[in-house]
Amino acid sequence: MNLARNICGVVAVALSFACAETTQAPSVGTVGLSSDVSALNNDGSLAHVTASVTDAAGRAATGNISFLASAGNVNGTGTTAATLTLDAAGHATVTYACDFTLDPTHCGAGSVVVTASWSTVANGTRVTLQGPSSTGTDAGPTSGGTDAGPIVVGPAGAAASVTATASAPAVLGLKGSGIQETGVTTFLVTDASGRAVSGATVTFGQKQPALVTLAQASAVTSGDGTVSVGYDAGPQVGITAITATVTATGASGSQPIAVRGAKPSASGFYFRCNRINLPVYTTTLEYETSECSVRLSDRYGNRVGIATPVYFAAETGAISASATTKPFDLNNPTDPDEGTVTVTFSSDPAGGFGPVETAPFAADATQFPKPRAAEPFQGSANPRDQLVTIIAMVRGEEAFVDANLDGQYTAGELFVDQGDPFIDANDDNAYDPVTEDRFCGGASCAAYNPPNGIWDSDRTIWAPTWVVFTEVGAPIFSAWAPAPQTCADYIDNNASNTSILSASVQVLDSYLNLPTIGTNFTVDLTAPKDGLKLTKYGGDAMLDNLGAMDLSREAVSAANPTLPCTVANTVNGACIVQTEFGVWYNGTVLGFDVANTNKTPTTAAPGHACAPSPTAGTLSAIFRVTVGVNGPHARSSGTKSGTYGF
Structure with missing residues (x-):
């Protein structure tokens, strides 16, 4: 059966070829x-591809022509290449096939490139195959043939273009960090036709600001036209260009x-959760979540722009075991999330266990810098029973105070000494091997390693944060004031009795913690007769809070935690940071007055309606x-009740 031939330039449905001008025509040829087909299945079906070649004078060309495909079988050779002799008309025809069953990697539905080269000119096109697909096939367009563009062969010309082809890594760590401090960039040098230029001398430099030290000033391109330059990071952050x-x-x-x-410092280790009071307890357990974020900075306060894994653990509930911080993005250099990662903490009890029950703290007047008041309790319950400790851990260096401003730790400078990370479930700043989980911090994991009195440049640094599980709470009324009055008398009474009663309201749950953010309060007065006026004070919706707890992290002397972190109070400058509780909030959220505006009845005036003996x-x-x-x-x-005269 004779198949109708589709002349060059006509687009086929599944196999298409299009003519292209050569970059040197007409002085060399075309x-x-x-x-001969408009569609080609990738089952080994044949297409006949014909090259028509003319020389610079427009006459039929002579000699050999080479065909090359990026995949498939050209002219039955079993390979992707074939060379034929042009006939008297300057034509040569080859067969082309691609069989998915024989080569599923390269013959899946998609496109391949076929070129025909004669002398120093060539033309190329994409061949679109239809049928079963494979991820190994060229991911070119599948809807029709597309001209592959001018293709020039022969010796390369003068260098006309320099293009960066690889840069590893694109982001360097600051000098001295020990992390990604060196890099290599590779450039490709080509002529005006896109051919690789070998043997060309290339000089290297950098744009301002100069942030790196180049390993060499120049180099010569290799046979494939590439040339590489190495460099080392300097002591300043920023963006430059090689x-x-x-x-x-x-x-x-x-x-x-x-x-x-690049290297996280404990001095720039931020870890917080966006909601810290979680209303978990109702008639059934509520599922509550909080987004917890880590931001990493180095000793100079620079955001850590190298993707860094951070590890997490919690006393109860659930949290991701690890997550990686966002690296610096050259396309978004001012991204505020550089060096940041956010994970979700949820209140699901871990293995059915809730927060660790604790003994209430006694008062501690020696605690520095803020004395601790005695922790309130109700039966066996106290606020810290529902405090949940969460920790974040990362490899980095301990914090220090660069007193001599040389950018390095110097012996004797103040630093914050850390031991192995652990979940301090009872909040006493000491590791308890019986009840508290610990994690590896130094070189050995065999036993807990406490602070060692030495500044460590490479260890697991860590930071805690907290949430509290709460109930809605219930109002607790104070006694009426002025005591011992419980009756609001006439405004003009003759016994000097008060006509205004005042009270305050605390709202605490069964663990003596305040309710969660957004909790609001209503105050309503009911009385059988007119004449009373209710005035409310405070009672705004709750802000986020840590229950009844005034909790902070404070730097103190490692040698004597009752003293501040100063050189004079320390040994070799060693300080520690400890968790401290100060006052305990009593839950007072509002107050109100009830004022009696009634006057003594005319028939009883002058008189009074309240004790000691009503008129x-x-x-x-x-x-x-x-x-x-x-x-x-x-x-x-x-509800709180009282009496009044009317």
Whole structure:
């Protein structure tokens, strides 16, 4: 069966070829391509590809022509190449096939490139295959043939272009960090036709600011036109570019690189959760989450721009075991999330266990810098029973104070000494091997390693943060003031009795902790007769809080934690950071007044309705003030009553 020939330039549905001008025509000649089919399945079916070649004078060319495909079988050779002799008309025809069953890696549905070369000119096109697909096939367009563009063969010309082809790594760590301090960039030198230029001398430099030290000033391109330059990071962060210039022609190119903070320092280790009071307890356990973020900086305060793994653990609940910080992005150099990673903590009890129950702290007047008040308790419950410790850990260096401003730790300078990371579930700043989990911090994991009195440049540094599990809480009313009055008398009473009663309201849960953020309060007055006025003070919606706890991390002398962290108070400058509790918030959220605006009845005036002995003809009644506590999952209320004259 004779197949109709599709002349060059007609687009086929599944196999298509298109003519292309050569970069040196018409002074050298032209190569055109045509196909005899409009579709080609990748099952070994044949297409006939014809090259039509003319010389510089437009006459039929003579000699040999070479066909080359990026995949498949050309002219039955079993390979991707074949060479034929042009006939008298300057034509040569080859068969082309691609069989998915024989070569699924290269013959899947997609496209391959076929070229035909004669003398110093060539033409190329993409061949689109249809049928089964494979990830190994060229990911070119599948909807039709696309001209592969001019292809020039022969000796390369003068260097016209310099392009960076690789840079490893694109982000360097600051000098002295010990992390990614060296890099290499490779450039490709080509002529005007895109052919690799070998043997060209290339001079290297860098744009301002000068952030690296180049390993060499120049080099010569290899046979494939590539040339590489190495460099070392300097002591400043920023963005620069490595430049490569061909000495003979002035052709040049550049590759941006960045120098960033690399080694995390405990002095720049930020770890916080965005919600710290989680309303977990109602009639059923509520599932609560909090987004916890780590930001890493180096000893100079630079964000750590190298992707760095951070590890997490929690006393209870669930949190990711590890996550990696966001690296510096050359396309977004001011990204505020550089060096940051965020994970989600959820209140799911780990293995069914809740927060560790603790004994209430006694008062400690010697605690520095803030004395500790005695922790309140109710039966066996106290606020810290629902405090959940979460820790973040990363490899880095201990914090120090660079007193001589030389950028390095010098013996005798103040530093914060850390031991192995552990979950301090009972909040006493001491590792308890029976009840508390620990993690490796130094070289040995066989036993817990406490602070060693020496500044460590390479160890696991860590930081804790906390959340608290709470209930909605219930209102607790103070006694009426002024004591011992419980009755609001007439405004004009003759016994000097108060006409205004005042009270305050605490809201605490069964562990004596305050309710969660967003909890709001209502205050309502009910009375059988008119004349009472209710005025509320405070009662704004709750802000986020850590229950009843005033908790902070404080730097103190390692030798004597009751003294501040100063050179005079330390041995070799060693300090520690410890968890401290100060006052305990009593949960007072609002106050209110009930004012009696009634006057003594005319028939009883002058007189009074309240104790010690009401005047004959006066009347009194009971009023009630109801306070509502409205949390995200539950609400509670309470009532306080008094009497008044009317």
